Amino acid sequence: MSLALHPRSIKAAALVGSGLASFARTRRSTEASILTFHGLSEGNGDPAILDWALHLPVEVFRDICCMLAKDYRVISMAELIDARTRGTTLPANSVVITFDDGYASNYELAYPILQEFDLHATLFVTTGFLDGDDMLWFQRVDLALGRTRKELLDWQINGRTLRLYLGTRELRQQSLLRLMPELKELTHSELLSEVDRLEEALGVCEPGIDELPKALRPLNWEMAFDMTLSGHVDIGGHTHTHPILSRCDSMTMRAEIATCRNRILAEIGELPVAFSYPNGGEDDYTRETLLLVRETGFKAACTTVSGRVDEEVSMFQLPRYGSPESVWEAEATVSGAFETLKDWRKNCVKAMAMI
Ligand SMILES: [Zn+2]
Structure with missing residues (x-):
């Protein structure tokens, strides 16, 4: 423990x-x-x-x-x-x-x-x-932020720019915590498009369900x-x-x-x-x-x-x-x-x- x-x-x-x-x-x-x-x-x-x-x-x-x-x-x-x-x-x-x-x-x-x-x-x-x-949509977001090679992303969401710092694992965790409540505000169809767009911007493909951790x-x-x-x-x-x-x-x-x-x-x-x-x-x-x-x-x-x-x-x-x-x-x-x-x-x- x-x-x-x-x-x-x-x-x-x-x-x-x-x-x-x-x-x-x-x-x-x-x-x-x-x-x-x-x-x-x-x-x-x-x-x-x-x-x-x-x-x-x-x-x-x-x-x-x-x-x-x-x-x-x-x-x-x-x-x-x-x-x-x-x-x-x-x-x-x-x-x-x-x-x-x-x-x-x-x-x-x-x-x-x-x-x-x-x-x-x-x-x-x-x-x-x-x-x-x-896979579940929030798993895709977690893995996209965790796997990207980018160190910074300015993300437009809900009418504002969210600066996502991705240089270290800790920064990625903080960025995930800031991004999730914004995503949950969207309608479900908007959210799914946003997750697609996020994966694309981060240069990460959606993993197959067999490739999940x-x-x-x-x-x-x-x-x-x-x-x-x-x-x-x-x-x-x-x-x-x-x-x-x-x-x-x-x-x-x-x-x-x-x-x-x-x-x-x-x-x-x-x-x-x-x-x-x-x-x-x-x-x-x-x-x-x-x-x-x-x-x-x-x-x-x-x-x-x-x-x-x-x-x-x-x-x-x-x-x-x-x-x-x-x-x-x-x-x-x-x-x-x-x-x-x-x-x-x-x-x-x-x-x-x-x-
Ligand atoms: Zn649940």
Whole structure:
């Protein structure tokens, strides 16, 4: 495990060490939490990839699973949906484990750990990625910035010039972080043209899906089917090509959701019950998206908006916590310690104002 801890993990370690996580786990046991992961990685990362945030070190994931198996009740998305639909009580301290996109590392690295601790996870897959048709658009951007021989690019986007420094790996990572939010503002068709234009300007060809660095490779359908047979995994939808749905026209949005559902049904032999919105923020889906997801037969959908799952939440806007970077952050998250601390601070401010 890396010793360079993010400040959030240091704060989390303090919350766990002080006993606040245990206190919160008891006080907030009726609330469920959903955790989001993407890929897992081995070793110190691959220099060919600029953004490692989506690929958690496998040993951290193992520590998290060990903690969840010991002190929490990991349930499937289907159990969560069933309990919320029937109005029955969830087991105390329920946690749902989810993975987005559909990386091969879910099978190669995460699945053996799920089996070891007898835990369940939902994999929200981008079906065109598993079909091997295309890599994900943000992978193309990462690899284009990582592989170019250019050291500087002045890029016109959203009516302004973005100066992208590319002289070192660190500068490329910073340029990627500046460019991504700009790209996400575009409509989906504009975004795809922009990625083509960017690759051309950087003198980089789109790599074939077989040439992707190991951590970026997709699951294949055999892997996905094999995992579902074990009972440790179920497959949910995450669109067909991973557009941000609120940036799509109605026809594209409908096709992305329906094709995703149909491909999962064809390959796994079962209708997927849950969906997760790409990017998943409040502005990344619309009311029309929620209706289309429901109409297509999904029973629930997850966002990436942080929060607890209580009786008040909408089944088509389920909150999910982002991937924790350490076992302490995972424990402070699922126990509700972060929220408890926030509530205490709020109450303190109120009390001070009354003095
Ligand atoms: Zn995604």
